[in-house]
Amino acid sequence: MKKISIYLVSMIFALGLSACKKTTPENVITIGEVGAMTGPTATFGISTHNGIMLAIEEINEAGGVKGKKLNLISLDDQGKPDEAAMVTTKLITQDKVVAILGEVASSVSLAMAPIAQQYKVPMITPSSTNPDVTKKGDHIFRVCFIDPFQGSVMAKFAHETLKAKSVAILRDIKNDYSMGLSNFFVDKFNSLGGKIAVEQSYSAGDIDFKSQLTSIRAKKPDAIYVPGYYTDVGLIARQARELGITVPLMGGDGWDSPKLKEIGGTAVNGSYFSNHYSAENQDPKVQEFLAKYKAKYGSTPDALAAMGYDAARVLAEAMERAPSLASNDLRDAIAATKDFSGVTGNITIDQDRNAVKAAVVLKVTDDGFKYQSTVNP
C-alpha cells in the first residue's frame, strides 16, 4: 500500500513538473546558447557567455524585443562536438528556442549547424571562422570574418611588416579551424612570393612538441605560424624558446585568452596574432562596452566577449525588424542585416551569410595584447 502511494505521489509530482515546463509565459522570447563553459576551450565559452549576458541585460532594460523580454537558456558542451549536437537538439526540441547563439570553436559549430538547419532554427555563431560553418545551410550565420581573410591578413603581415622570407607552419591536425587557417595562410604567403620552409602538425592535447620544433629549427624559418588554440600554443612557445628558436610565432583568434600568458609565460612575448577587435581601440562605442563589461565582470573583455555581445545584439535587432519570429521571417531579417554598428566593427551580412569586417593584428607583450595594425577586407 505504501509503495503505491509513493508511486502516486511521484506521478503527481512528475505531472506537475511537466506542466510547469509547458506554461512558458507569453511575454518572453527564449533563445538558446551553446558554449564551452568547461573543457579545454573554457575561456572561449565563458567570455562569449559574459558578452551575450551583458547584451541581453541591456536589451531587456531598454524594454526588450517587440515588447517582450529575452530569456537566454545557456548549455555547456565541454568543447566537444558530439555534446554540442546533443544540447542543440535539446534546445530546439524541448526548450523551443527561436534562435541559437554559438559556438566559438569551428569544429563544434560544424556539428551544431546541420541540426539547426534541419529544424530551420536560425543560428548565429559569434566567432567560428571556418568557411564551411555557414555552408551547412541558409539558416546559419556568423558575425565574424572567415579564415581565408584571417589567413591572408597574417600572410600579408608576415610579408610586409615582419619581412619574413620563409615561414614554418605548425598546425593542429585534429582541428578544422587550424587546418583551414593554415591552408589559407600558405596560399596567400606563396602568392606574395614567400616560401613555406616546412609544414609540421600536432594533435590537440599533446604536451611534447619538441620533435616538430627541432625539425622546424633545422630549416631556420623567419617566423612560425601556429594557428592553434591557446592551451597548446602556450606550451609550444615555451618549448620553442627552450630549443633556442627566437623568431616570432604568429597565430589567429584562437590565441585570445588570458591563459595564453599564464601557460606560455614570457615565451609568448613578441608573438603576433590576428583578432576581431582590440580593447585599445579609442572608438567611443568600444570604450563604452569596455566600461560596462569591466563594471559587471571586473576584467577587460577579450575579443570573444565582444563577439558574443555583437552576436546577441545583431539577433535582437533582426528580431525587432522581423514581421514575426517564425523561422523564415527571422532568417530573412538576419540575412538583411546591413551596416549594424557593433563593438567589433560594422557588420553587414553578405549573400553567403558571413560578416564582412576588418581584422586587427595584436602583439603579445608583458602588459597584455598590444594593438599593431588594422587590415581591411
Place this chain on the structure above:
Amino acid sequence: MTEFIQHLINGLSIGSIYALIALGYTMVFGVLKLINFAHGDIYMLGAFYGYFISRFFSLGENPSLFSLLLALTLTMATCAFTGYLIETFAYKPLRKAPRINALITSVGISLFLEFTGQLVFGSDPKFFPQIFAISGEWAIGDLKFNPLQITVFIISLTLMAILQFVIFKTRLGRAMRAVSFNHDLASLMGIPTNRIISFTFMLGSALAGAGGVLVGLVYPKIEPLMGVMPGLKAFVAAVLGGIGNVTGAVVGALSLGLAEEFVVGYLAPSFRDALAFTILILVLLFKPTGLFGTKTTEKV
C-alpha cells in the same frame, strides 16, 4: 647530426616519464597478474596533488631544489595512500574472483577518477607552478638542453635505482618477489601476501605520482584527462619490455620514447599515437613475452 642528437635527448626525456608509469603497471602485474588500467589516472592525480601542494606551501614563489623535493615527497605519499585506498576498496574484495572482474573494475576506476577529476578540478587546463628553476640554458653548439629536462631525467633514474634496490636488496622486496612467484606458496611460508600486495600498489602509485609532478614541471599544463594517453603508452612500454619485468619496463619505455620522437621528427607527427599501438600489436603477435619476459608454461 645535431638534429639527430637533439631528437635523441628529447626522446630519452619523454621515455623516462613513460618508464615511471610503466614500472607501476609491471609491478602490479607481477604480484597480482592484473593490468591496472587506472594507473594512468594515478599519474594525473599526482600532477594535481603536486599542483595543490605547491600552491598550499606557495612553492611557486621560491623555486628551489628543496621545493621540488618537498612537493615530490608529499605527492608520492598522497599518491601511495590513494593507491592503498583503491586496492583496499576495489581490488581486495575481488581477490578470489575471476581475473577478468578485476580488469573490468580497473577500467571502471579509471573512468571514475577521470570524471571525478573533471568535476572536482574543473576540466579546463591548469598551469603547474614552476617550483624549480635553473636559470640560463645548457648548450653545446646548437644542441640545447633544457636544464629542467635533465633534472627530470636524473630524478627518474634515481627513483628507478631506489626501486631496484627495494626489490632486490630488502626483505620487503624478497617478499614481493616471492608473492609474484607464487601466491599460495608465499603465504604458506608466512609472508603476509595481502600486505605485500597493498605495498606493491602503494609503491607503483608513488612512482606514477612522481611522474605526474615531473611532467607538470616540464610541461606546465595539467588537466584531468592528461593521464589517458601516457597511461596507455606506458602500458605498451611495459608489454614491450615483457610485462612483470622491472628492467624490461624501463628499457621498453625508453625505446618507445625514442621511437615516437624519431617518427614525429622524421616521418609524420600524426603517426605518434599510432606507433605505440602498432608496436603493441606486433609484440603481441610475434613475441608476446616482450623483450625481457620469460616464457611460462601454464600449469594444468
